Amino acid sequence: MTIYRYLALPAESREKGATLLCPTCHGLVEEGRLTPTQVCSFHANPVVRQRHFARDRLPFSSEMPHLIVGGSRLLRDTPIPVTVDGEPLLIFAPPRRANGATRISLRLAAPDGTPVQIIDGNEWLPTDGSWHFLLRGDRYSIMAARGDGLAVLRIVARNRIAVEHLRATIKGRRIEITPDWLEIDGKRHIDRIGSGSLIGLEL
Incomplete structure (x- = not known):
């Protein structure tokens, strides 16, 4: 799900483009539990591509569900x-x-x-x-x-x-x-x- 919100990030991160966050991560940002620096790091290493991330309960499939x-x-x-x-x-x-x-x-x-x-x-x-x-x-x-x-x-x-x-x-x-x-x-x-x-x- 894509929900657009805006977060003040360091200037160097803005040059890389937008960072899309899932609703859970948006909530962590709003609660102050994810810093702008941590959000910037998602460009280089998105959470969904990290080895520990479990995709089984997300609708990632090339087939019709x-x-x-x-x-x-x-x-x-x-x-x-x-x-x-x-x-x-x-x-x-x-x-x-x-x-x-x-x-x-x-x-x-x-x-x-x-x-x-x-x-x-x-x-x-x-x-x-x-x-x-x-x-x-x-x-x-x-x-x-x-x-x-x-x-x-x-x-x-x-x-x-x-x-x-x-x-x-x-x-x-x-x-x-x-x-x-x-x-x-x-x-x-x-x-x-x-x-x-x-x-x-x-x-």
Whole structure:
């Protein structure tokens, strides 16, 4: 996930370009536990390339991820699990480079039900504090500051992602998704999302 923030770094480091930090490292910077000098050192030796770094619980895979969502069947080769009135809630795509991360896009709703893009290809879009992102262990949590919008994704393995909880009201339609079921306007369904197609379920 890419969240843009700015940190005053020594002049020599600025000549090397921007340093991208994961949300966990951003938090350490804000708490004062990572110094500007330590951040500069990430240019020469990024954490994800260090030998001790475990990538197993991060979505680094050249394949489309298998999805655990809406029932007992594992979804394969399904980039868009669900759309609501033509709005794709989640989109998964393989990385642009072989050793990159799975690209995740998320579209939920503003408090008035208007669709809003939260994440686009792993880039965090909100700049007004209307949405919050939390990385805890192997879970990505995205929450609306106002309203009930929510998405929680768990990285089960490098090429396996569980939609632990997704909740939104888009264009007057309420949808809630867990690994085990899908609920549309109060009616619960199991195994309605198809596998092996561009869109698993159109609502």
